[in-house]
Amino acid sequence: MEPTQRNSAQDTGDLPPKPEKYIWKKSYTMVLIANAAYILLFYVLMNIFT
């Protein structure tokens, strides 16, 4: 699709369509858990070897 040429927007609060609801997905939980696990591993390593 061609990028549309936009004219200067009227400054009247002409906003883009309302965004979709913010949906939380399982993959986000996986990312948080995985990174928490990494940090925990670093903490354990640090305590074992220092």
Added chain:
Amino acid sequence: MLTIDWIVLIGTLIFIVSYGSYKTRGSKNVQDYIKGGDDTKWWTIGLSVMATQASAITFLSTPGQAFHDGMGFVQFYFGLPIAMIIICMVFIPIYHRLKVYTAYEYLESRFDQKTRTLTAVLFLIQRGLAAGITIFAPAIILSAVLGWHLTTLTILIGVLVIIYTVSGGTKAVNVTQKQQMAVIFIGMFAAFFLIISYLPDNITFTNALEIAGASGKLDILDFSFDFDNRYTFWSGMIGGTFLALSYFGTDQSQVQRYLSGKDVRTSQMGLIFNGLLKVPMQFFILLVGVMVFVFYQFNYSPLNFNPAATNAVHNSEYSAQYQNLEEEHREIQLQKHQRTLQYAANSETASEDKFKAEMLQFNAAEMAKREEARNYIEGLKKDVETNDKDYVFLHFILNNLPRGLIGLLLAVILSAAMSSTASELNALSTTTVIDLYKRNISQKPDQHYLKASKWFTLGWGVIAIGFASLADLYDNLIQLVNIIGSIFYGNVLGIFLLAFFVKYVKSNSVFIAAIITQVAIIIIFKMDIMPYLWLNLAGCGLVMGLALMLQAIMQPANN
């Protein structure tokens, strides 16, 4: 370098460039050229996002950072996964819904053209400078160590990238980045396992970690609230989140990578991939640096890893004093080697605390000698870099790896440089064409903009080579790139957060607030008021706060 190294290096580079150019030749239209035909797979996006961020600076500087300062730098990336999630939930759906080519296109629909233009220009300045550094950084280091001509090297890296980026656009960048990441992973794993194999026979990997820990290199987490400490858990989680949010959410060099996915889910999965792998990847690169440190507990390391600095001082009036210093340094290292071997032989019965105390003493004595060496180098009053963090890993590679692998590791460094530069040129061209050129010139056929995209890619490539030729080495390179980002990113992120979440604020308020904020942040940086990681938060908060205030004052005028 031997013939086999040249064969591996040149062969790898030629393969990447020619394969990338051939596979992606013949873009049909602007959408094909800029968005890669909207059919990039999620794992290609993930690799592309990682390759764009991990430039040569990552592989040159990060191991050196770990060698000198330990693994605390990994905390810098703790905020990244949080930022990935926020971008997946908020930014990507909006970008896809509006079918934008650039992040800044969205700002015109939300505010007005001048805000879009201002933000695009801020990006072009910041990324244009960074593109120059991305080329210059590996060039200066390789030139210093291998004796290759600096300008020739700078032009060579730039030209190689320009060839396939101009030819194939986003698709070429994606295709080549997959190969570059493969080269990078193979090279770094090979280096890691070789370092372990080079340790004395009675030193296991566990022993190596104990030695590193005793020397303070495994102080990975710092939960203190020390504002002057650059890398703590808190600066990484908070400041790092804002930096990553700015970089991945609003910097076109990253936005363009994931907008090449065919739908929202594909783009999101690419970022989730990055969110899962980034921290372990950086941990691994730092660990390589720590292993290099352990290696040098059993082998002699130079007083300063920068050969240009060492040569300069040897050819000066300080030569005799410097040689004495080198002798003293070797003596300390010899004592340390013997003590470390002794500990490893008796590790089950030896006192850990005593060993740690002794290692800290040895390391402090070594640091003092290195500091004295730096003073001599500074005393030369020549344009010679005293900070040698960026040369540690390269010195190790050139003096210790087997033939063939040296060529591979050099290919790793150049691949990383090329992958980042390609994304940057691609993005600089796209923003110039879509946000400035096309937006302000009367409507032309699609083929005109396709040609313009290629010409602008070439133009930005030439500008980046030009910046690289004029650049000066400053502190540690990976920090320089992040410092430049921190000066501009906070402001841009603040504009986007206002756009997404604060409907009350209108364009004039944002525009004026952004200009004031940018000037203020530059002044704050120059006055060194806060560590650079906090500049993102400061810039973001300042532009949002100012915009809200101005909107309250200007409300009648805007209405």
